[in-house]
Amino acid sequence: MAARKNMDLRPMLKPKSVAIIGASNTPGKVGHIILNNYIEEGYQGRLYPINKDGGTILGLYAYKSVLDVREKIDLAVIAVPAMVVPLVLEECGKARVKSVVVISGGFAEVGNVELQKKIVAIAQKYSMPMLGPNCLGVMDPRSRIDTMFLPTYKLSKPKVGGVSFVSQSGAVGSTVLDLIAKEGFGLSKFISYGNAAHVDEVDILEYLMNDDETEVVIIYIEGAKRGREFFEIGKKLSKKKPVIVIKGGMTEAGAAAAHSHTASLAGSHEAYEAVFRQCGFAIAKDLDDLLYFGKAFATEPAPKGNRVAVITNGGGTGVLTTDAIYSAGLRMAEFGPQAQRALRKIMPMTVNVRNPLDLVGDADKKRYEDALGVIAQDKNIDMLIVIALFQTPGADESLAERLVEFKSASEKPMVVISAGSQYTQERVAFMENAGLPVYDSPAAAANSLAELLKYAKYKSGIAD
Amino acid sequence: MAARKNMDLRPMLKPKSVAIIGASNTPGKVGHIILNNYIEEGYQGRLYPINKDGGTILGLYAYKSVLDVREKIDLAVIAVPAMVVPLVLEECGKARVKSVVVISGGFAEVGNVELQKKIVAIAQKYSMPMLGPNCLGVMDPRSRIDTMFLPTYKLSKPKVGGVSFVSQSGAVGSTVLDLIAKEGFGLSKFISYGNAAHVDEVDILEYLMNDDETEVVIIYIEGAKRGREFFEIGKKLSKKKPVIVIKGGMTEAGAAAAHSHTASLAGSHEAYEAVFRQCGFAIAKDLDDLLYFGKAFATEPAPKGNRVAVITNGGGTGVLTTDAIYSAGLRMAEFGPQAQRALRKIMPMTVNVRNPLDLVGDADKKRYEDALGVIAQDKNIDMLIVIALFQTPGADESLAERLVEFKSASEKPMVVISAGSQYTQERVAFMENAGLPVYDSPAAAANSLAELLKYAKYKSGIAD
Numbered sequence: 001m002a003a004r005k006n007m008d009l010r011p012m013l014k015p016k017s018v019a020i021i022g023a024s025n026t027p028g029k030v031g032h033i034i035l036n037n038y039i040e041e042g043y044q045g046r047l048y049p050i051n052k053d054g055g056t057i058l059g060l061y062a063y064k065s066v067l068d069v070r071e072k073i074d075l076a077v078i079a080v081p082a083m084v085v086p087l088v089l090e091e092c093g094k095a096r097v098k099s100v101v102v103i104s105g106g107f108a109e110v111g112n113v114e115l116q117k118k119i120v121a122i123a124q125k126y127s128m129p130m131l132g133p134n135c136l137g138v139m140d141p142r143s144r145i146d147t148m149f150l151p152t153y154k155l156s157k158p159k160v161g162g163v164s165f166v167s168q169s170g171a172v173g174s175t176v177l178d179l180i181a182k183e184g185f186g187l188s189k190f191i192s193y194g195n196a197a198h199v200d201e202v203d204i205l206e207y208l209m210n211d212d213e214t215e216v217v218i219i220y221i222e223g224a225k226r227g228r229e230f231f232e233i234g235k236k237l238s239k240k241k242p243v244i245v246i247k248g249g250m251t252e253a254g255a256a257a258a259h260s261h262t263a264s265l266a267g268s269h270e271a272y273e274a275v276f277r278q279c280g281f282a283i284a285k286d287l288d289d290l291l292y293f294g295k296a297f298a299t300e301p302a303p304k305g306n307r308v309a310v311i312t313n314g315g316g317t318g319v320l321t322t323d324a325i326y327s328a329g330l331r332m333a334e335f336g337p338q339a340q341r342a343l344r345k346i347m348p349m350t351v352n353v354r355n356p357l358d359l360v361g362d363a364d365k366k367r368y369e370d371a372l373g374v375i376a377q378d379k380n381i382d383m384l385i386v387i388a389l390f391q392t393p394g395a396d397e398s399l400a401e402r403l404v405e406f407k408s409a410s411e412k413p414m415v416v417i418s419a420g421s422q423y424t425q426e427r428v429a430f431m432e433n434a435g436l437p438v439y440d441s442p443a444a445a446a447n448s449l450a451e452l453l454k455y456a457k458y459k460s461g462i463a464d
Numbered sequence: 465m466a467a468r469k470n471m472d473l474r475p476m477l478k479p480k481s482v483a484i485i486g487a488s489n490t491p492g493k494v495g496h497i498i499l500n501n502y503i504e505e506g507y508q509g510r511l512y513p514i515n516k517d518g519g520t521i522l523g524l525y526a527y528k529s530v531l532d533v534r535e536k537i538d539l540a541v542i543a544v545p546a547m548v549v550p551l552v553l554e555e556c557g558k559a560r561v562k563s564v565v566v567i568s569g570g571f572a573e574v575g576n577v578e579l580q581k582k583i584v585a586i587a588q589k590y591s592m593p594m595l596g597p598n599c600l601g602v603m604d605p606r607s608r609i610d611t612m613f614l615p616t617y618k619l620s621k622p623k624v625g626g627v628s629f630v631s632q633s634g635a636v637g638s639t640v641l642d643l644i645a646k647e648g649f650g651l652s653k654f655i656s657y658g659n660a661a662h663v664d665e666v667d668i669l670e671y672l673m674n675d676d677e678t679e680v681v682i683i684y685i686e687g688a689k690r691g692r693e694f695f696e697i698g699k700k701l702s703k704k705k706p707v708i709v710i711k712g713g714m715t716e717a718g719a720a721a722a723h724s725h726t727a728s729l730a731g732s733h734e735a736y737e738a739v740f741r742q743c744g745f746a747i748a749k750d751l752d753d754l755l756y757f758g759k760a761f762a763t764e765p766a767p768k769g770n771r772v773a774v775i776t777n778g779g780g781t782g783v784l785t786t787d788a789i790y791s792a793g794l795r796m797a798e799f800g801p802q803a804q805r806a807l808r809k810i811m812p813m814t815v816n817v818r819n820p821l822d823l824v825g826d827a828d829k830k831r832y833e834d835a836l837g838v839i840a841q842d843k844n845i846d847m848l849i850v851i852a853l854f855q856t857p858g859a860d861e862s863l864a865e866r867l868v869e870f871k872s873a874s875e876k877p878m879v880v881i882s883a884g885s886q887y888t889q890e891r892v893a894f895m896e897n898a899g900l901p902v903y904d905s906p907a908a909a910a911n912s913l914a915e916l917l918k919y920a921k922y923k924s925g926i927a928d
Contacts, residue, residue, distance in 0.1 A: 171778020182885035248783035261779035314635020315725035319712035421646035
């Protein structure tokens, strides 16, 4: 597939200069929040507030039009009423602005199809990639670009990392961003593309495929307009990096809702699912799955097989995890004879040497350490789930620290299951920030490992 | 079904006097933690530490044997090595102790079947209901009974409420208790019954059926020894109160793990699932579901039908929720003509009057209030999902407060979807503590409402 010309997103994501059209001194206004976020987040490039009344906005000199700015503008963020967008867009074209993000809504999604066509024509005329309209725009923690009109105190921003998140919906986008920050895995780029009138998902995926900062791609999509191209780029992208997808409008009623949301034609559930599977995408059934799968792909190596070892300090949770492993299509490893002998030697009498390995309720850091030391060497094991219930007397911060150390030395995928309130949450935050994925339920952990394995097989060309 | 004689659990859950056999001055020891918890949690009855060496333990006079205590003992908590349990149990019998909880492990679950038979024989000889062995025992926030050997700083204790939680596994029990506390719904009783050697799940369910403090029952079970009686009591119980169940050992490997955990014979997946369905139980597929369904049952009235209205400030989340509603077997309500007219009148132009009702990204408390006011009156709606994404500029604490007020006036089941980090979590905690269930994903909310409806139909005798 040939790349579409003039769809280079680099000026949008790594701009040296940004104009904010519709910048405002009125708190709460979109053009105020966006400009304020740039200032607060320490954007290092040149910043040009544009407001038809001129004056000073948030301490910066405001231009009446982009045409008045002498320097080159890499990105114009447009936050003015829909009816005014063609005018300012035309000015951007004349000023040779390299890319635009149209935040404003009020186009095809509310029936204003003609107005949308008009702005697309302007973008095409000037070969100026246009994201949106009706979107949140972009965020890149490396370049400190953030075109979102969401107050920073309401939304935690993820740290720098390798996950890029592409969302047709701004709301899904901002919620998931906030959750990515909470879960502690790092972001490469966030791209909310709304009505996809000009730059669309195919352009974005192609850019991310070639972007060295992106290691994992997460997509929320309501409908792909260029189906064939989506399929082609999806297959190519997925051979390079894992892709996690959630589709809005999988049911008939959901599809109707999607149409009134981003004017998307959602298409048939079965057709999309078939395309996603052939592309080797991990399909999320719910928002949670985006986070669950995302953090596994962000940190874990490819598993060599489907045999999972489970170490636990709670028997029942070990039982449920065993169930979840089989339900996810994986299986329980059988410890090799050497590992069995070693475990029998070092474990107390109360521990049955079998998988799941129940270290029982009084297990402490030392017992986990002994068990992990043996299991890490066992060639009969491909992946590791460690259940650490911090409600028990022996499990404390030293256990969380030890698991993180162990993880960084482990060549096998390793995830943790821990759930609880305050005390547990502090330990969980510590582990997640250190790059050890923690799940609050057996199914979430097992399903995420299963997706790792599916992808490893897809990438190496082994049919499932 | 005839109740088993001598299985009255009242002395165990509402004891006026408790003996702690194996009480210890050594921090970290089970007998130390249990006694300390009684003192810390302000248990108001009489407390008798028992230790073969006597002396003073945690400031209390320690008896060498229960036989030395002159007063009547309602409950003896036994935390001594397995080999010593028969001896102290015999003494409990002679001292006419009314009930015992055997915390100690080391019985059938590790192959010591004979030792377990021996203690059952003693309990039977003295008609003394015995919970365990190999369990955490009981907790009742009303009577401030807590036999768990878990440090209080590691485990948040739920407030007083109507949910009773019965768990064969201590670990699953303590994790879920901690999560119940976090989710802010109240507990009636926690009963961890381990090997079920004497008192078993059938006895416990029968007690809870007649317990006025219990409104909802949650069960984690690995295997019911008295299958027929379990079925009978399950059906009767479920006609009075909703029951949520999760079964450990649903897969073959899981069943094997369950056997080595509580010596349970897990039985066939299909047989259990059929029994649960015929009993009208809500079947949890994962630990999360216990909490999700639990909080819906704890607070929501019975829905009159399957028509759900969705109000949202994020379009994409509305789309995903629509999908989740159909996937859960419910359907989207169609607003009545009157409601449609009213909404068209009061909503801004940017709001499409349809279900899901997307109030769009700048919605504030007032717009939610207007929309909810109309929808609450519409007879075409049976249940309500309110999506409140607090990342947006207009959604703040006043919205959370208004939703809580609205909820307390609503006769229809109403739940909220909100997800995010710090700012959102604070609003969520506020709403949950006020009795408004909040879910972090569309599927969790929709599945929970579907279980409410299934149960309402079961109870009223309408086949699904």
